[in-house]
Amino acid sequence: MMDSIKLHYDVPGDDFTRAGAASGDVKRNLKTLGISPSVIRNVSIAMYEGEINMVIHAGGGVIDVEITENEIIMTLADKGPGIENIELAMREGYSTAPDNIRSLGFGAGMGLPNIKKYTDEFSIDTKVGEGTTLNLKVYIQ
Amino acid sequence: MPTVFHSVRLDADKCQGCTNCIKRCPTQAIRVRNKKAYIISDRCIDCGECIRVCPHHAKIAVTESFNELIRYKYRIALPAPALYGQFNNLENVDYVLTGLKRMGFDSIVEVSKAAEIVSSATRVMIESGELKKPVISSACPAVLRLIRTRFPNLLGNLLPLYTPVDLAAKLAREEAKKETGLSDEEIGVFFISPCPAKRTATRTPLCYESSGINGAIAIKDIYPVLVQTMDRLMPHEVESINASGIIGVSWAQSGGESSGLLKERYLAADGIENVINVLEELEDEKLNDLDFIELNCCTGGCVGGVLTVENPYVAKARIQRLRKFMPVSCNTIDNETDIDSLGWTRELTPSPAMKLADNVVKAMRMMTRLREIECTLPGLDCGICGAPSCRALAEDIVRGYAEETDCLLRKYQIEAPDKGEDWLPLPFRMKVMGEEPSEVKKDEG
Numbered sequence: 001m002m003d004s005i006k007l008h009y010d011v012p013g014d015d016f017t018r019a020g021a022a023s024g025d026v027k028r029n030l031k032t033l034g035i036s037p038s039v040i041r042n043v044s045i046a047m048y049e050g051e052i053n054m055v056i057h058a059g060g061g062v063i064d065v066e067i068t069e070n071e072i073i074m075t076l077a078d079k080g081p082g083i084e085n086i087e088l089a090m091r092e093g094y095s096t097a098p099d100n101i102r103s104l105g106f107g108a109g110m111g112l113p114n115i116k117k118y119t120d121e122f123s124i125d126t127k128v129g130e131g132t133t134l135n136l137k138v139y140i141q
Numbered sequence: 142m143p144t145v146f147h148s149v150r151l152d153a154d155k156c157q158g159c160t161n162c163i164k165r166c167p168t169q170a171i172r173v174r175n176k177k178a179y180i181i182s183d184r185c186i187d188c189g190e191c192i193r194v195c196p197h198h199a200k201i202a203v204t205e206s207f208n209e210l211i212r213y214k215y216r217i218a219l220p221a222p223a224l225y226g227q228f229n230n231l232e233n234v235d236y237v238l239t240g241l242k243r244m245g246f247d248s249i250v251e252v253s254k255a256a257e258i259v260s261s262a263t264r265v266m267i268e269s270g271e272l273k274k275p276v277i278s279s280a281c282p283a284v285l286r287l288i289r290t291r292f293p294n295l296l297g298n299l300l301p302l303y304t305p306v307d308l309a310a311k312l313a314r315e316e317a318k319k320e321t322g323l324s325d326e327e328i329g330v331f332f333i334s335p336c337p338a339k340r341t342a343t344r345t346p347l348c349y350e351s352s353g354i355n356g357a358i359a360i361k362d363i364y365p366v367l368v369q370t371m372d373r374l375m376p377h378e379v380e381s382i383n384a385s386g387i388i389g390v391s392w393a394q395s396g397g398e399s400s401g402l403l404k405e406r407y408l409a410a411d412g413i414e415n416v417i418n419v420l421e422e423l424e425d426e427k428l429n430d431l432d433f434i435e436l437n438c439c440t441g442g443c444v445g446g447v448l449t450v451e452n453p454y455v456a457k458a459r460i461q462r463l464r465k466f467m468p469v470s471c472n473t474i475d476n477e478t479d480i481d482s483l484g485w486t487r488e489l490t491p492s493p494a495m496k497l498a499d500n501v502v503k504a505m506r507m508m509t510r511l512r513e514i515e516c517t518l519p520g521l522d523c524g525i526c527g528a529p530s531c532r533a534l535a536e537d538i539v540r541g542y543a544e545e546t547d548c549l550l551r552k553y554q555i556e557a558p559d560k561g562e563d564w565l566p567l568p569f570r571m572k573v574m575g576e577e578p579s580e581v582k583k584d585e586g
Contacts, residue, residue, distance in 0.1 A: 003505050005512070024421065032536070033504045034496030037294035044425050069502050140501065 005029070005067040011051055013060030022063050023047040033067070035140060042138045043072050046118040049111045050076040050134055056101050057081065058132065071120075074136040082128040090116065146345045148202050148337035148357075149187045153177050155199035160524035162191035162200060167413045168290050168494070172537070173527035183494040186286035187338040188438045189447040190413055202337035202448060205356030207363065210245050213329025213355070215321050217313045218246040219306060222253040222385075222393035223335040223443040224360055225463055226456025228368070232466055234390075238382040240371040241333070244363075248317065249382050252332075253389030255309035257472035259302055260388050260401035262483050265474065266302070267402065267432060273298050275408075275423070275431040278398055280304050282342030283438040284416060286492075289347070292420045293491030298434075301485040305392060306332055306339060307352035308483060314353050325353065332357040335446030336439065348485040359448040386468040394457045395442035399435040401470075407433040412440040497539065507539045514538055519550045 007029065009022035027044040047063070054061040058080025066073040083089050089096075092113045097106060116122045121137035158176035163169075170184035171191060178191075178199065191200040210216050218241045225234050238249045259280075266272055279285055279299045288295050303311070310330050317328050332354050334340055340357040391397030395411035408431055410419045416436045422428050439445035441453030449456065474480070497511075498504040511532075518531035526547040528534035537543035546552040553560070 003502065003509065005505055005508055020425075023425075027421075027424075029508070031291070031495055032497055033501060033508055034493065034498065035501065037491070041294050041424065041426070048425055067505065069505065 003069065005033075007065040007067075009063040009065075011054045011060045011063060013055055013058065016055065019052050019055045020048055023051050026065055030067070030072070035067075035072075039072070039138060039140055042118040043074070046115045046136055046138065047074055047076075049115045050074070050136070052106060053111050054078050054080070056097055056106055061131075070140055072138045072140065074138075075133065076136070077131065077133040079131040082130055082132055083124070083126045084128055086124060086126065145182050145185075146341060147180070147182060147185050147187055148204065148340040148344075149180065149185060149189060149192065150201055150203055151178050151180060152199045152201050155197050157197050157199070159196070160527075160529075161194050161196060163524055163527070163529040165190045165194045166529065167287065167417060169529050169533050171529070172542075173524075181494075183492065184290060186283050186290060187341040188283035188287070188413060189337045190438075192337070192447045202340065202359065204334065204337070204340055204359040204362065204448070205331070207244075207358060207366075209356050209358075210329060210331070214327040215248075215317055215323050216246045216329045216331065217317060218249050218331055218333055219252050219309045219313060219354070220249065220333040221306065221335050221339075221360070221443060222251070222256065222390045222460070223446060223449055223456065224333055225390060226393060226444050226460045227360060227364060227449060227451045228371070228459070231459065231463060233379070234383045234463065235379050235381060236371050236374060237367070239374060239378065239380045240367050242380065242382075243370045243374070244366060246331075248313070250309050250313035250316070251383065251385050251389065252305045252309045253385035253392060254472055255303075255312060255389075256305035256392040256398075257385055257389040257401070257470050258474060259305050259308060259483070260392075260398065260470075261473040262302055262478075262480050263300060263433075264402055265480060266300075267404070272300070275428060275434045276300050277423070278433070278435045279348070280392070280398060280435075281338070281437045281443075283336075283338035283413075284436045285342070285347065285489075286338070287413075287416070287438070288420065289489065289492045290494050291417075292424055294424050295420065296489050296491060298423070299489065301348070303349065303352070303483050303485075304342070305389075306343060306354070307346060307349070310343070310352040310354045329355045331355060333360060333363060334358065335360050335443045335449045337447065338438065339446075348487050348489050350486065360446070361448050361450050364450050384471050386470045387464045388470040389472070390460060390464060390467065393443050393460055394453075395437050396435065397442065399433055402433055404432055406431050407435065409435040409437075411437040411442050411445070413438050497536070511535045511539045514545065517545075517551060518548055521550075525549050 011022055012018055023044050026047055027040055030040045058078035061078030064075045088094050090112050119136045120139045123135045126132040156177045158173050162178055163171045168184045168186055170181045172179050192202060241249055277298045313330055330353060332343055334357040343354040388401040396409040399407040399409045410416055416438055441457055444456035445453035497507045514535040515532055520531050522530040526534045528537055534543055538545060
């Protein structure tokens with residue numbers, strides 16, 4: 001059986017002071033493992049964006065990370081409102097974040113596009129009214 | 142383990158084996174073993190935080206004594222601008238500089254003078270667009286080493302220029318050789334230093350050949366005699382030596398280097414925790430709209446160095462007053478200057494001191510074991526085992542440097558399993574019993 005390390009995080013909703021805690025912890029673990037800096041950067045940027053999305057749009061959620069010898073697999077699942085139009089959501093600059101969130105400097109419409117940009121595999125499972133799950137992979141090397 | 146020169150050392154006789162320093166170290170480089178602190182050489186960045194926090198004064202900075210001067214025919218002092226903030230009612234830095242000469246130096250080259258040249262070169266380089274933005278200042282050697290150890294991803298953002306002190310040394314030595322005809326061995330160059338990190342950096346620079354600084358004298362060591370010497374100076378005896386202005390002198394404090402760039406898109410952070418927070422954000426590319434990031438490990442900037450005498454805020458206020466009497470700048474580079482001659486000649490490589498193993502598969506096995514051990518530890522981060530946190534102890538155990546029974550609570554639990562739970566404080570006991578909090582779940586696979 002292949003060795004892997006599994007990490008699990010509960011992301012609370014509407015708490016911006018804690019947003020980034022999960023991606024920060026993953027970053028710390030990857031550094032301890034001696035994973036290359038560019039891989040760590042891709043993982044932590046993609047995961048941070050996903051984590052923030054959960055806080056802004058979905059009232060929190062859960063993140064599971066699996067680190068194997070060859071790749072880092074991230075699953076970000078929430079029970080939020082779901083995404084109505086994925087094509088629009090993937091467009092740079094498009095955002096449905098409310099004004100109070102934008103005033104905090106978030107909601108620039110770069111979340112999903114950035115996540116896609118920094119990952120090697122990217123898929124969204126979403127259903128309006130039920131929630132959204134992101135499946136992400138970053139290859140090591 | 143390679144041995145690296147460090148200015149920060151332990152005075153084992155004074156060490157009481159308490160846990161103050163292990164908690165404060167930003168790279169988790171200290172452990173208490175056999176009732177004494179032990180500094181892990183590969184991790185230490187010479188920031189001096191342990192010197193600041195040790196209640197027994199057992200952490201020391203090795204600097205040179207003033208007596209070293211007698212070994213040289215011609216002696217040059219390179220005073221850090223932070224020195225100017227140490228004196229009350231000072232309106233003219235020439236009092237300080239003349240004082241240094243009276244103490245036995247043949248010539249003085251202000252670090253603030255070289256700082257103005259570095260500022261000027263930085264402006265040109267940022268303007269040219271060849272640097273990766275945001276550009277991170279490389280002047281604080283503890284920050285440089287922190288980035289190398291904890292944030293290797295950011296090495297490419299560092300400003301690839303000489304630090305002001307090394308540039309000052311280079312200029313001073315060249316000038317002295319030309320003027321006196323003496324050889325390198327006969328000329329002694331001494332930095333009047335606010336901190337141990339700069340001492341380490343001048344002795345073993347990471348990014349270029351040594352600039353030939355023969356020693357660093359701590360501001361706190363030179364201060365008592367210098368003050369007396371300055372007191373005895375008559376106004377007509379004061380020589381005109383000062384050759385730097387507001388831009389150079391401002392390098393003594395946080396924000397000084399940035400303001401010398403004459404740009405507004407910069408950030409200046411000081412104090413080691415704040416520096417780390419900024420580096421974390423930088424690493425996650427959250428600060429891409431900035432041109433320049435100035436980071437100083439000490440609170441307030443170099444005026445907050447552990448080898449200074451005065452409170453950093455007082456020193457800052459004094460420098461503010463001094464600046465009133467100064468021109469903006471006295472030194473700039475021109476079209477004739479070869480910027481390459483001010484630049485790094487060596488590649489700065491990451492330091493692997495934080496990772497578990499060179500091989501990822503091996504590191505993953507160690508990490509799995511580390512997490513299993515971590516779950517059995519109380520989670521109090523009390524430091525009694527000698528490591529700064531339960532996580533750090535777990536890391537030490539998998540690296541083979543510590544044992545599970547170094548944790549007293551864990552030891553009691555192993556020795557008396559039926560009573561063990563009583564030893565462990567309540568909120569953490571759940572973790573031991575397998576009902577882990579959701580933050581970290583054990584590997585089920």
